[in-house]
Amino acid sequence: MASETNTGVPGAVDPRLLEILVCPVSKGPLRYDREAGELVSEKAGLAYPVRDGIPIMLPDEARKLPA
Template identity: 55%
Template sequence: MTLNKELVEILVCPKCKGELDLLSGETGLKCAACNVIYPVKDEIPIMLVDEAIPADKWEKN
């Protein structure tokens, strides 16, 4: 099962309200402006600022 594309299109970064890009494999949503990734767990985007992972740390995983 995959993320609902309509949902992904309306989601914005909770911190800056910027656009989010879905990562390949649908493992996270990246905010280029904040340079963070909001993880997707069990097909549910975790859209909490405190749960965001800096992009440079995400890429090391």
């Protein structure tokens, strides 16, 4: 069974969490890409996966964005 946040959408990231999370590499803001299921750091050029509503904020797990 997929987890739900207070948004009621399975796998969605809690908006309150998005307000406090920053990129661990650049310390800059993150943008949630709901379609891709990723938190995107434009400054670092990385996209962190979100699995079952939990952001995986490890640089080794991040996908490099195309230049």
